[in-house]
Amino acid sequence: MPNVIQLTVPSRIAPLEARITALLGSFADHRRTGDDVFWLKENAELLNILECTGQPVAPEALSVHEAFYAQAEDRLTFFPQYYRFLLSIALDLEDLGFSGNSGQRMVEFAASERLPEAELSDLQRAEARRLMMRRGVDPVRDAGLDDRLRAFCGRTATFALPNKKAAYELTHIVYYLSEYGRRDPRLGDDALISLHFAGLTAFLDQNADLLAEVCIALVYAGQEPPIAWSAWLEEETAAYTVDHGEGLPLNDDYHEFLVCNWHQAVIGAPVFRKPLETERMTYSKNGRRSTALREISQAMLGMERRSGDWERMRTMILPALSETTLEVLTVASESCALFPDYFAGFARAGAA
Numbered sequence: 389m390p391n392v393i394q395l396t397v398p399s400r401i402a403p404l405e406a407r408i409t410a411l412l413g414s415f416a417d418h419r420r421t422g423d424d425v426f427w428l429k430e431n432a433e434l435l436n437i438l439e440c441t442g443q444p445v446a447p448e449a450l451s452v453h454e455a456f457y458a459q460a461e462d463r464l465t466f467f468p469q470y471y472r473f474l475l476s477i478a479l480d481l482e483d484l485g486f487s488g489n490s491g492q493r494m495v496e497f498a499a500s501e502r503l504p505e506a507e508l509s510d511l512q513r514a515e516a517r518r519l520m521m522r523r524g525v526d527p528v529r530d531a532g533l534d535d536r537l538r539a540f541c542g543r544t545a546t547f548a549l550p551n552k553k554a555a556y557e558l559t560h561i562v563y564y565l566s567e568y569g570r571r572d573p574r575l576g577d578d579a580l581i582s583l584h585f586a587g588l589t590a591f592l593d594q595n596a597d598l599l600a601e602v603c604i605a606l607v608y609a610g611q612e613p614p615i616a617w618s619a620w621l622e623e624e625t626a627a628y629t630v631d632h633g634e635g636l637p638l639n640d641d642y643h644e645f646l647v648c649n650w651h652q653a654v655i656g657a658p659v660f661r662k663p664l665e666t667e668r669m670t671y672s673k674n675g676r677r678s679t680a681l682r683e684i685s686q687a688m689l690g691m692e693r694r695s696g697d698w699e700r701m702r703t704m705i706l707p708a709l710s711e712t713t714l715e716v717l718t719v720a721s722e723s724c725a726l727f728p729d730y731f732a733g734f735a736r737a738g739a740a
Contacts, residue, residue: 435484453486544585604654614724687705
């Protein structure tokens with residue numbers, strides 16, 4: 389009997405801790421410089437995802453931020469306008485394993501300087517409160533803040549129309565009220581409907597970034613996202629291409645890549661399953677962006693008479709759509725039992 393020699397081919401995908409180490413090193417040292425506000429934004433986003441999902445982060449992986457942490461308090465005093473980014477990074481570094489008390493002192497400084505009072509948005513005040521309450525300081529002391537946030541979430545009509553800004557604000561309200569899934573955000577039924585409406589618009593637009601955020605918010609609100617949405621997001625997450633090398637453009641899909649993997653972590657699926665290295669990396673997906681949402685809207689806009697009745701309108705809309713858009717609309721309409729209610733607002737029949 390001939391001998392069979394088995395070759396062990398090394399996997400191109402490193403263990404999770406090594407992949408996270410590579411991500412941290414790339415974002416810290418190989419994409420932007422520390423004096424760039426976009427450096428703050430990108431690193432705050434990555435660290436926040438790692439912290440709130442409890443990912444395994446090796447102590448040596450965090451070492452790339454030692455210089456930042458050592459200067460964080462001085463940066464805050466010189467750049468108080470970026471206090472939310474600076475607090476977020478410092479607090480996450482400590483909660484991920486850094487030893488030190490800079491976060492507490494930074495929170496106390498932000499409170500003494502009354503930095504949250506510079507915010508005009510309830511959403512930004514909620515973020516500031518969430519950050520500073522991590523060290524026991526409530527800088528807002530506004531008993532009506534949560535009520536106003538929940539009232540915004542409960543206006544379902546807002547989210548039956550394409551409005552990315554409002555939809556992202558909706559998801560972030562849920563993040564802050566739930567402390568990123570650590571407590572019940574106490575959303576009313578209308579707010580849950582709003583999340584599903586925002587998700588339907590994101591799915592019709594094939595916007596994986598927004599749909600991932602909506603699905604995460606639904607999980608944090610104690611809901612199970614529609615199966616079709618999670619399945620599509622899993623496909624989109626797997627479709628990313630990661631390129632390595634100096635000089636690569638930074639106008640990429642890094643945020644969508646991070647958020648899609650955040651969604652994977654929230655539903656208990658594997659994360660960052662790509663060949664990652666501690667060097668400049670860019671994140672992209674092949675293929676053209678879907679135009680389904682625009683095509684559906686244009687078909688309806690051209691109608692002399694519209695109805696908010698989905699069963700009545702579907703026979704009028706479907707023949708005007710391309711095959712690709714028809715497939716997207718079919719999946720969307722079957723993915724969520726609330727689709728007829730969503731369409732009643734989306735159709736804007738009252739203005740026809």
